[in-house]
Amino acid sequence: MLAIQPTDNSQKLSLTSTLPDFIREGLNNCFTLPTLPSAAIKVLDVARSPNASVKAYAEAIQTDPILTIRLLALANSAYYARSAPTIHTCQEAVARVGLDTTLATTLSFNLFKHKDQAAYLQQVWSRSLIAAIAARYMAEQLCPGEAGFVFTAALLQDIGVLALKALYPDDVEAIYEPLPTHHSDLSHSEQLLFGCDHATVGAWLAAKWGVPTHLAEAIGTSHADYASAPIDLFCVRLSGHIADAWLAPSPAHSLVSVMRKLKSHTKAQQIELAALLSTIEKQLPSLADVLEITAPKNQDSEELLAEAQDLLFQQTLALNARLEQQQSELANLLERQSELEVRSRIDPLTGLANRGWLEEQLGEHFAQCREEGRALSVAFIDLDHFKTINDQYGHLVGDVILENFGKLIRRLIKDSDLAGRFGGEEFMIIMPDEDADSAQLLAKKVAHQLAEQPIAYVESQPIHVTVSIGIACLSDGGFANSRELMNAADQTMYFVKHIGRCGIAIYGH
16 A cells, blocks of 8 residues: 655745755755654645635544544634534534644644653744734734634744754754744854754745645745735734744843834734733633643733833833934034034134135036026235235234234125135135126225224234235136136236235226
8 A cells, every 4th residue: 555645845835045955955865854644645635726625624634533633622622612612523623723724733733742842842832833823813803814824824934943953953952952032043043054044944844745835935934024024924924023022031021122013014003912912821721732732831911011011111211312312412413513514614713714615615606607697706805015014013913914804804795705715815705696896896895994994903003904906707708617717816916916016906807
């Protein structure tokens, strides 16, 4: 009599995470991989049929009396029965729990039945069981038609541990004992050692048994990010995080992390966390008993949620305080940065723009005024005989003269103008929308003020200065760029100095 052989779907499997060649080869050649009883293979054969019926499932299961008893126990458990009457036939059991859950129960028969398994395996199965309860609850709220599929995928999401254990028992034991605090740490360690994690291996194992490909692929992506997942896979992937929080050494702290992630997630807003946790608390003991898993320590769901909400509130207060402090520090930093930027543009002695800022702004005004057909004038001003003043009165007096001349220019220019110290005793004024006549008018005001008022006093003696001013206008020459315009004003100013100083001249006039 030939043994019943499972259908191998591993070649059809599409994995988002690659299974390394040495792992695939090892799995194909491993004689100690977990196998399925003949009844489970028959059930899988039924599951692959597009017209699978309750009766076909029941007939396949009834070939195994122990599996039949187990399914009846599940159907009559508090997880499914509630106030429903006790059922006695396999067909009634399949109808009550659904086809997907029947498949999950059948597949888990060989996986979970040994209560004396290693502690890390008990922890893994506990996680899968809690995840299955959580996933089913969420699916009932978000995608009721997929609740059975979601339950099965969540329940089987960690079966890859069995395959890795069969391949590399010593390595697996070294990774899993003591079991990492966070399941993500476990996956990370597997990636470092094997080049893949147990979810990917689990998908291969499920496909090898003949599990429908879409279910195997759901197992393979069960540990992926749930943020952009389809609604059924969202339930599967999120269920693992909830199970991790339930089993964590500090459940309330871990639950806070889950609550933070769910707060801004649109799909999760329909899930009532209190009801979900209460469902896990009520259904975990009976389902663990039916599946012959040593039940993990149960939680008081109300107490757990209350503690988590209190922690979340305290953390939010602390976070808000840190944010306020950071915002204050950022405001101070921006203010200091703004001050530094201003200082980088300003000549410290006169308070006017420095040469770098003058040249940059002239370039911008030149391009804009030429493009828009607007007037633009530049005046170069040199304090006459300034070296003689420095030699006679000293540099401190010279600095006072420069400072006072800066104040004089600031009083006379328009808000739209920009005046600055170009270097030494040379100054420049940029005058947008000013033609030669209006620029000359400003130059005359400067000269008149200097003639009328002393620029400084030394021992009560007034000091007067004169200036040589050269003006260049955008409309008075074919200037290719702002530097040519500036050089024209500079050359005109030097022309005034050469003919005797104390005068005003306009380029091209």
